[in-house]
Amino acid sequence: MDGKNNSLIREEGTEIGSIKISDEVVAVIAGLAASEIPGVAGMSGTLAGIAEKLGMKSMSKGVKVEVGERETAIDLFIVVEYGVRIPDVASEVQHAVKKAVESMTGLTVVEVNVHVQGVQSPTEAREEEIRVK
Numbered sequence: 817m818d819g820k821n822n823s824l825i826r827e828e829g830t831e832i833g834s835i836k837i838s839d840e841v842v843a844v845i846a847g848l849a850a851s852e853i854p855g856v857a858g859m860s861g862t863l864a865g866i867a868e869k870l871g872m873k874s875m876s877k878g879v880k881v882e883v884g885e886r887e888t889a890i891d892l893f894i895v896v897e898y899g900v901r902i903p904d905v906a907s908e909v910q911h912a913v914k915k916a917v918e919s920m921t922g923l924t925v926v927e928v929n930v931h932v933q934g935v936q937s938p939t940e941a942r943e944e945e946i947r948v949k
Contacts, residue, residue, distance in 0.1 A: 843876035855900035
């Protein structure tokens with residue numbers, strides 16, 4: 817094995833072994849951090865349903881990460897709630913994702929690009945709630 821596994825983004829040696837963090841872990845951290853921001857209705861162009869809120873769907877959905885040995889760049893594809901100020905929500909997402917990924921992985925986040933894929937109307941949100949009760 818040449819140590820160039822694409823799913824491995826960070827490997828660190830310690831006195832008693834090594835620590836490995838996969839790119840999927842970084843994507844999940846970023847997805848969770850983004851979903852906690854008020855005004856974010858969902859990820860990857862889908863509406864936030866109860867399954868996503870309960871973690872039944874992959875929390876890395878709508879997240880793309882590019883990583884090096886010490887740095888990472890993250891792209892998030894989100895749907896926002898109707899009525900929010902999109903630049904404010906996107907900025908909050910950027911800061912939350914950067915903070916979460918850096919504090920949990922030790923990687924330096926060089927970019928957090930937010931791609932707003934849609935707007936969820938209040939009617940769609942109510943229909944989703946009624947359908948899943």
